[in-house]
Amino acid sequence: MEWRDEGIILGLRKHGETSVIAEVMTHAHGRHMGIVRGGRSKRLQPVLQPGNSVDLVWRARLDEHLGQYQVELLNGRAGRLMESAIGVHGVQAMAALLRLLPERDSHARLHDAFAIILDSLDTPARAGALYVRFELAILEDLGFGLDLSACAATGVRSGLIYVSPKTGRAVSADAGAPRADRLLPLPGFLTDRSMACSDAGMLGQALRLTGYFLGRHVFEPRGVEPPISRESFCTAALKAMRQAEPVLSPIQEPIA
Template sequence: MASLTTDAIICAVRHHGEHGAIARGMTADHGLIAGYVRGGRSRAMRPVLMPGNLVRAEFRARTADQLASLTVELAHSRAPLLAEPLPAAAIDWTCALTAAALPEGTPYPALHEALGGVLGAVEAAPAARGWAAALVRYELLLLAELGFGLDLTRCAATGDADDLAYVSPRSAAAVSRAGAVGYAHLLLPLPAFLIEGGAGDWPQIMDGMRLTGFFLERSVLTERRADVLAARERLVDRLKRAVA
């Protein structure tokens, strides 16, 4: 990558040196890319380099192994949402998950599209229920794209595709009510909206968050658990308050 100009969703930013910052952006064709922004900690750049913002980014590097220099121009700001606790928590977690889970330089076009969809839903929906189900589906998609997908097509115990109500924490496969007799208490609830579509009600959405959270913690965020999962815990806590 000598030079690349593309749209990018800012997913993570950290300070580098006295005035600079390293930003990681999710792109459609090149996946997650990191770059050094000169003056990235300045008053002018801080509102641009915020997770969730869409920027026009130009990456320049002499070699493939070199950290690229990055210049950005704001294309669409979601900064106003960061003043609202629940949308801010959703953006913080979704972007942090993306930055922590994905390897750099690997294209994930479905995840890029889904990430933009989730952030757009957070921005447009009048209430959290309008985007919470989309967030659960994004987490499921990320698990699948990284090779840890759940099999929700048929019961692992009976082979049937009907009345699926649980997921085995050991096999990540669905289990029907009939197949779960005697050990349902050992399984994770499978919310109906993940099978039937739609938004789901709040109990189903919270079941979905517990389901994806279990597999993300077990399979994806094992080395960065404390930092990244703290963002998810804040989101879940605020969702619980919102529906209480």
């Protein structure tokens, strides 16, 4: 068995004296493991850093085997990511989310979004909003996507300012007014792609929204705690937003 793909390094663990097992988010083959012979060498250590994009050739006798990787560097962004708290915690938080997906299931759009967001983490004022969209995409691919397109009660597509914590569906201002204290705020930039996430308050609402549904549908049923890297990233992103310009242009949409 053999295939070639590109992927982003998520993590490593030692294997024997000189090798490593690399965990990679590939474009066509999902989250996939493989042994890299000599992966602890001076030549390969800088290549096999979390966040780097690599060209991969995977070989094994049978498809179900762990197999071996041959790797070549495509984008060595890891050094740049290590220069800021947003970069360090961002790559760790997204890697933790990708580990929620079944191994070897293809999620090409998440791979592509991961790459785009990693390349945008040096723009701190936009990093948080991009990350929120990534969490929404993770929820969708796990089967728990939110429906933010229309009001759950009336069907209107405007004035959507709440989300029902029970159904994950948007609710309009008028329909939600009588029970506003039981609904989750819906930041406007999540429904209007022309709107920027312009302040820390808006970003905080968005992070609480996705965090609530990740906890309810993913972490709690599996009996696990949310990754510490997520909390650390949220803290760093909110701090960056408070230091950013008061008015931002709309962000690039990484997930179609």
